[in-house]
Amino acid sequence: MFRLLLLAASLAAAAPAQLCKPDAQNAFKVRLSIKTALGENAYAWDAHEEYLFKAMVAFAMRRYSSKSSTQIANVLLCNVTDRVSFWFVVTDSSRNLTAVPGREVEAAIRMSRHRINSAFLLSDRTLQFLKITSTLSPPVEPSTPVWLIVFGVVLCLIVAGIVFLIVGGIRQHKKRNKEPRQAEAVEEKAEVAMENGIPCETLEVKGGRLNGGFAAEEERFTPL
Amino acid sequence: MEKSRPLWDNPLQFVFACISYAVGLGNVWRFPYLCQMYGGGVASVVVSFFLSMYYNVINAWAFWYLFHSFQDPLPWATCPLNSNRTGYEEECEKTSSTQYFWYRQTLNISPALEASGSVQWEQALCLTLAWLVVYLCILRGTESTGKVVYVTASLPYCVLIIYLIRGLTLHGAVNGLIYMFTPKLEQLSNPKAWISAATQIFFSLGLGFGSLIAFASYNESSTNCERHAVIVSLINSTTSIFASIVTFSIYGFKATFNYETCLSKVILLLMDAFDLEEGSVTADNLSQMKAFLMATHPQQYAQLAPQLKNCSLEAELDTAVQGTGLAFIVYSEAIKNMEVPQLYSVLYFFMLLMLGIGSMLGNTAAILTPLTDSKFITSRFPKEVISGAVCLINCVIGLIFTMEAGNYWFDIFNDYAATLSLLLIVLVETIAVCYIYGIRRFEKDLHTMIGRKPNWYWKIMWAFASPLLIISLFIFYLTDYILTGTLQYQAWDATQGQLVTKDYPGYALAVIGLLVAASTMCIPLGALVTFIRKRLKRERVSTVA
Numbered sequence A: 001m002f003r004l005l006l007l008a009a010s011l012a013a014a015a016p017a018q019l020c021k022p023d024a025q026n027a028f029k030v031r032l033s034i035k036t037a038l039g040e041n042a043y044a045w046d047a048h049e050e051y052l053f054k055a056m057v058a059f060a061m062r063r064y065s066s067k068s069s070t071q072i073a074n075v076l077l078c079n080v081t082d083r084v085s086f087w088f089v090v091t092d093s094s095r096n097l098t099a100v101p102g103r104e105v106e107a108a109i110r111m112s113r114h115r116i117n118s119a120f121l122l123s124d125r126t127l128q129f130l131k132i133t134s135t136l137s138p139p140v141e142p143s144t145p146v147w148l149i150v151f152g153v154v155l156c157l158i159v160a161g162i163v164f165l166i167v168g169g170i171r172q173h174k175k176r177n178k179e180p181r182q183a184e185a186v187e188e189k190a191e192v193a194m195e196n197g198i199p200c201e202t203l204e205v206k207g208g209r210l211n212g213g214f215a216a217e218e219e220r221f222t223p224l
Numbered sequence B: 001m002e003k004s005r006p007l008w009d010n011p012l013q014f015v016f017a018c019i020s021y022a023v024g025l026g027n028v029w030r031f032p033y034l035c036q037m038y039g040g041g042v043a044s045v046v047v048s049f050f051l052s053m054y055y056n057v058i059n060a061w062a063f064w065y066l067f068h069s070f071q072d073p074l075p076w077a078t079c080p081l082n083s084n085r086t087g088y089e090e091e092c093e094k095t096s097s098t099q100y101f102w103y104r105q106t107l108n109i110s111p112a113l114e115a116s117g118s119v120q121w122e123q124a125l126c127l128t129l130a131w132l133v134v135y136l137c138i139l140r141g142t143e144s145t146g147k148v149v150y151v152t153a154s155l156p157y158c159v160l161i162i163y164l165i166r167g168l169t170l171h172g173a174v175n176g177l178i179y180m181f182t183p184k185l186e187q188l189s190n191p192k193a194w195i196s197a198a199t200q201i202f203f204s205l206g207l208g209f210g211s212l213i214a215f216a217s218y219n220e221s222s223t224n225c226e227r228h229a230v231i232v233s234l235i236n237s238t239t240s241i242f243a244s245i246v247t248f249s250i251y252g253f254k255a256t257f258n259y260e261t262c263l264s265k266v267i268l269l270l271m272d273a274f275d276l277e278e279g280s281v282t283a284d285n286l287s288q289m290k291a292f293l294m295a296t297h298p299q300q301y302a303q304l305a306p307q308l309k310n311c312s313l314e315a316e317l318d319t320a321v322q323g324t325g326l327a328f329i330v331y332s333e334a335i336k337n338m339e340v341p342q343l344y345s346v347l348y349f350f351m352l353l354m355l356g357i358g359s360m361l362g363n364t365a366a367i368l369t370p371l372t373d374s375k376f377i378t379s380r381f382p383k384e385v386i387s388g389a390v391c392l393i394n395c396v397i398g399l400i401f402t403m404e405a406g407n408y409w410f411d412i413f414n415d416y417a418a419t420l421s422l423l424l425i426v427l428v429e430t431i432a433v434c435y436i437y438g439i440r441r442f443e444k445d446l447h448t449m450i451g452r453k454p455n456w457y458w459k460i461m462w463a464f465a466s467p468l469l470i471i472s473l474f475i476f477y478l479t480d481y482i483l484t485g486t487l488q489y490q491a492w493d494a495t496q497g498q499l500v501t502k503d504y505p506g507y508a509l510a511v512i513g514l515l516v517a518a519s520t521m522c523i524p525l526g527a528l529v530t531f532i533r534k535r536l537k538r539e540r541v542s543t544v545a
Helices: A002-019 A034-041 A047-065 A102-111 A113-119 A146-190 A200-206 A212-220 B011-022 B042-070 B090-094 B097-106 B121-138 B142-168 B173-181 B191-204 B210-217 B225-274 B286-296 B298-307 B313-318 B324-336 B341-373 B375-380 B383-402 B406-416 B419-436 B439-450 B456-483 B506-544
Strands: A028-032 A075-078 A085-092 A127-129 B488-493 B498-503
Touching: A028 A102, A047 A075, A047 A085, A047 A102, A047 A113, A102 A113, A146 B042, A146 B121, B042 B097, B042 B121, B042 B324, B042 B341, B042 B383, B042 B406, B042 B419, B042 B506, B090 B097, B097 B324, B121 B142, B121 B341, B121 B383, B142 B225, B142 B341, B173 B225, B173 B313, B225 B286, B225 B298, B225 B313, B225 B324, B225 B439, B286 B298, B324 B341, B341 B375, B341 B383, B375 B383, B383 B406, B406 B419, B406 B488, B406 B506, B419 B439, B419 B456, B419 B506, B439 B456
Parallel strands: none
Antiparallel strands: A028 A085, A028 A127, A075 A085, B488 B498
C-alpha cells in the first residue's frame, strides 16, 4: 500500500516534468527582452515574476474557455534561461493532468495578448510567444488620403495665381488698345505731321511760343 | 513708339537668375542642362526641348514626396502589411521600406522597358501641377521670372544651412565627413574620376544651354559681365562643396544608423539562439563572443552562420548612389530616422522643388526667347498663349514618363538627350566666338561693355584650353559608348527586391540614336542650310546684275 502510494506520488511528480520540456507537444517557448524594452527601469526576472506569468496564463485560459477550472498550479514552467526564455505548458486537472491542446492555449493567449503584455510592461516584440504569431494592427488610414488634400490646396492656389495674372494681362492689353486710339483722335484735330511720332499733347500745351515739334526734331538729327 | 526689350529690374535679378539656374539639381545630383543659342540656333532649341520634356517629371516626384510628408509616421518609414495582416508585404521585406516606397508606391515600376503599363494618375496629377507652376512663373516673361528667381535662388541656401546644422549634429555624421575628405588614392589615379568631375562642372554651370545666354540677353549693355561670370562660377562651385558637406554628413548618419541596426540584429540573433543574458553581447565584444560561441557550440553556430551578416561601416558608406536614387531614396531614408521627420522632409523636398523649378525656368526661357523674339509668332499670339502652348505640349509628352515603364524612358533621356550634343554645342560656340567671329572683335565688344579689355588669362582659356578640354571629353564619351557595346539599363526586379541589368530592346536603341542625332546633327545641318541660302542669294544677285 505504502509502495503504491510512493509510486503514485513519483508518477504525479514525474508527469508534469514530462509534460513541460523543450519541444514537447503542447508546450510553448516564451522569450522576454526586458532590458531592451525598459532600459534602466528593467526589473529582474525572479520567482515572483514567474508567479505573475502563471497567473496571467491562467487568467487567459479562464477568459477563453469561461470555465473556472484552470488554477495557477496548472501552468508549468521549465528551462528558465538567463536570456529570460522558458517553456510552459498548461495542464488540465479535470483530465488527469494531461496537457491542454496547443490550439486552445494559442487561442486563449491570442485573445488576451494585450493584457498579458501590459502586465509585464512589454510589447508583442519584446514578449514573444514563439509559435503564436500576432496579427499586426494596420495603420490608421483616413478616408481621403492626406496627400490629395494638400495637392488640392496647392492646385487651387496656383490656378488662382494664373487666372489673376492672365486677367491682369488682358486688362492691361485693353487699356493699351484704348489709349493709342484716343491719342490718334487728338492728333487728327491738331493737324500736325505724325511721322516723328511726337505726342500732340506736348505741342498743344506749349501753345505758339515754343513749337515742341521743332525742338524735338533737333535732337533727332545726328551731330555734325 | 517702339516697345523696348524687357529688362531685369536690377543687376541683382540677373545674378540671382543665373545662380538659381546654375545651382540646380546638378549640384545636388548631376544633371545636364540645355541651352539655346540666341539668334536662331536650332540645335539648342532641340536640346532644350528634350530637356524640358523630361526634367519636370523630377519636380512632379518632388511634389509627390512633399505632399506625403504631412503624415505621421512618414509613409516610407514602415512597410505596409500584407493581405492577411500576419506580416509585411513580401516585396518590402526583401528590400527596404524607402526603396519600396520609391519603386512601388511612387513609380509603380514595371519589370522591364517593354512592359509599358498604364499611366499612373497620381503621377500625372503631380506632373500637371508642376507644369502649372512653371507656367505661372514664366507667364509674364522676365517681369515675373525676375521676381520668382529671388525665391528659387535664396531658399535652397536657407534650407541647406538648416540641414548643415542638423546634419553636423547627427550621430555618426563625422564618419561621413571623414569618408568624404579621405582621398582614395586608387580612385584618384583613375582618369574616369577626373573626367566625371570635369563633366559635372561643365553640366552644372549649364553651359551650352541657351538659358544663360537667354538670361543675359535681358541685361543692359553696360553690365559688367566679366564680374558676373566670375561670381556665378564661384558661387556654383562653393555651393557644390557646401552641398556635399551636407550630403556626406547625412550619408554618415544613415550609414552609421544602418551599421548599428545590422549589429543589433546580429547580437539579437546570437542571444536568442544561445539563450545568453541580455546585454552580455555588445558591439565591442561581438567578435570575441562569436569566437567563443564557435568554439563551445560548433554545430549550432554552423547552423546559424549563414544568417550572421558581416556588418561593415565602410560597406554602408560605399553604397554611393547618384541621380534620382540619391535625392529620393537615400535622403528619405536618412530623414525617416531623424526626430520630427515631417519637418525635415517638408524642408528638403521644398528645397528640391525650388532647385528644380529654378532650372526649369532656365530651360523654358531658352525655348521661349526665340519664339517671342520672332515677329512672326508674336504678331499673331500674345505671350501668354505661346507660353501656355509650350507648357501644354511638354506636359502631354511628359505623360510618357508617368507610365509604369516611365522611369526607364526617363533614364534614357537623362543619359543621352544632352550629353554629347551639349559638348558639341559648346565647342562650336567657343570656336565660333574665338576663331570665326574673331577674338579681337570680341575683345573690342567687351571693352565697350565693361570698359576694359579682358586680360590674357581669359583669352588663353577661351581660345585654347576650353576647346581642348571639350574635345578630349567628347572623344572620351564617344570611345566609352563604342567600347561598352550594347547599351544596358538597370531594371527593378520585384521578386528579388533589387536592380538587375538588362539589354535595351531594339526600338529603345533607335530612340537613343534619334535623340543623339537630332541634337548633334542640327549644327551641321543648320550650317549647310545657311551655306546653300547664301549660295542661292549670290546667284540671284549675279543674274540680276
